Amino acid sequence: MKKGNIMESTEQVRLEFLLNGKKQSLFIDPTLSTLNLLKIHFHLMGTKEGCGEGDCGACTVALGELKDDSVVFSAVASCIYPAVKLHGKHLVTIEGLGSHSHLHLIQKHIVNSHGIQCGFCSPGIIMSFFALFAMNSHPKAEDVEIALQGNICRCTGYEGIKKAGDSLISHLATVPDAELADAIVPSYIATTIEDLKSIAVNEGIATYRIPHTLEEFKEATENEEPLLMAGGTDVRVQMKQHKIPSDRPIVDLSAIDELKKIALKDGMLCIGSQTTITECAKNQLIQQYVPELSDMARLMASTQIRNVATIAGNLANASPIGDATVLLLARNASLEILRHASKAVERVPLRSFFKAYRKTALEKNDLILEIEIPLQESEKSRTSVHFEKTSRRLDVDIATVNSASMMTFAGDQIISWVVAFGGVGPIPFTVEIVKKDKPLDKKLDDTKLAEIGRMVLAQCSVIDDVRGSTEYRKALVKNHIIKHYYTQTMPGQEG
Ligand SMILES: Cc1cc2nc3c(=O)[nH]c(=O)nc-3n(C[C@H](O)[C@H](O)[C@H](O)COP(=O)(O)OP(=O)(O)OC[C@H]3O[C@@H](n4cnc5c(N)ncnc54)[C@H](O)[C@@H]3O)c2cc1C
Ligand code: FES
Ligand code: FES
Incomplete structure (x- = not known):
């Protein structure tokens, strides 16, 4: 029916x-x-x-x-x-x-x-x-x-x-x-x-399982190939658009509390995969150690969507323009994945997670457990991360191009600069602009910034679709580089 x-x-x-x-x-x-x-x-x-x-x-x-x-x-x-x-x-x-x-x-x-x-x-x-x-x-x-x-x-x-x-x-x-x-x-x-x-726990039915623990998740996915659903903000829209059959059995991940923890561990901030974007914006540890993730939330979707959309859903849907995705790429985050086939937990760097358009390193029934963000603290250097999004509308609009830049300074030098881009190629990608062994003077002129823009563009084949032509996206890449540079090196003078 x-x-x-x-x-x-x-x-x-x-x-x-x-x-x-x-x-x-x-x-x-x-x-x-x-x-x-x-x-x-x-x-x-x-x-x-x-x-x-x-x-x-x-x-x-x-x-x-x-x-x-x-x-x-x-x-x-x-x-x-x-x-x-x-x-x-x-x-x-x-x-x-x-x-x-x-x-x-x-x-x-x-x-x-x-x-x-x-x-x-x-x-x-x-x-x-x-x-x-x-x-x-x-x-x-x-x-x-x-x-x-x-x-x-x-x-x-x-x-x-x-x-x-x-x-x-x-x-x-x-x-x-x-x-x-x-x-x-x-x-x-x-x-x-x-x-x-007084309402008792609901475990669902065969076609809609609701595990409450990782053990129950393993059991629910043992012999089936259901669709994993977190907040469902992508899954439900895709079902409405007939991109996913709506009668496909579902395993709903949102009741697994083990996937909602946020903690510091071994020099990393670990964010449980079921953390919603709203929680990312409010959580004190995230605000303290990865403040740009909290700031980015204001520019992602709307309050109604952020209240249910999860951070792992933003990665696993393999969208070329996920907002959390580019930030986590710039931050060199890794994913802890529970592999269904081997039953082992594997750490996968996010920078090698995206394989092709809408294809990730996830295989059948693999589950992202948490996202691990390395925290680089050093008395001799200072790190800054900046997120930029160009969309047709400020609110409730996905990006035409988005990017996140992570720069590390020591004195008057930029000793490392990495920028992650979404909406430029079929998958989000990262470019290392300044490598540790080749620091750059902090003062860059327009000619140098234009050269950096050309260097970034030489590393990808730029897409063309209804959101923006190839030429427009190329211009955005160059402009994002300029915006990141001025925001991060001369806060308040970025124009
Ligand atoms: C109106 C609207 C506006 C939006 N605006 C934006 C925007 O501005 N920026 C943006 O980036 N996105 C936007 N989105 C897309 C979407 O909301 C986000 O990508 C969101 O983070 C998806 O999370 P979810 O929990 O809802 O994912 P779901 O829909 O539940 O799942 C998405 C995919 O991830 C998989 N998945 C989820 N969790 C796991 C896990 N732990 N392990 C393995 N696989 C998993 C699912 O199987 C599915 O394939 C928007 C969506 C809507 C409807
Ligand atoms: S009808 Fe639900 S958001 Fe438009
Ligand atoms: S209040 Fe409904 S369209 Fe303006």
């Missing part, structure tokens, strides 16, 4: 979760999206479908997850969020906030600021506001902008919506601390925490 663009499976999977304060228990098709679950099973029509591929934010809902006895909210795009992943969570939709006769505080501010523009986008915008203010009662205007990155308006613009954000910020500044949580979060969230805790 076909539902929308996705084939329906005949096997049903158990789903227990809370929806706007009420516990729900049912069996569903594992291919069902959260958006279709709301419409088909619960007849809730408030959440809208625009693009159906995670791009527009019309379908935004708030996902509540139990952490240390409280519920933590994040915005997700319900059109590509598999309903089965709701198990054990509290889903809040537009119907769970206010009503016609009693608007929620967020709705009141949006109405009063003339931020209601079209009926399609407004529910998603309100839910993005909700997920932000539920977790941060005193956000800055910039936080509001970031929260709304994934809500695209093509009719009017964002003035009224931004005003609503400003007026909510001002209003909440007058609310006493003890009343802040209740001003935004509906009271049913606190009273249903015990219901949330």
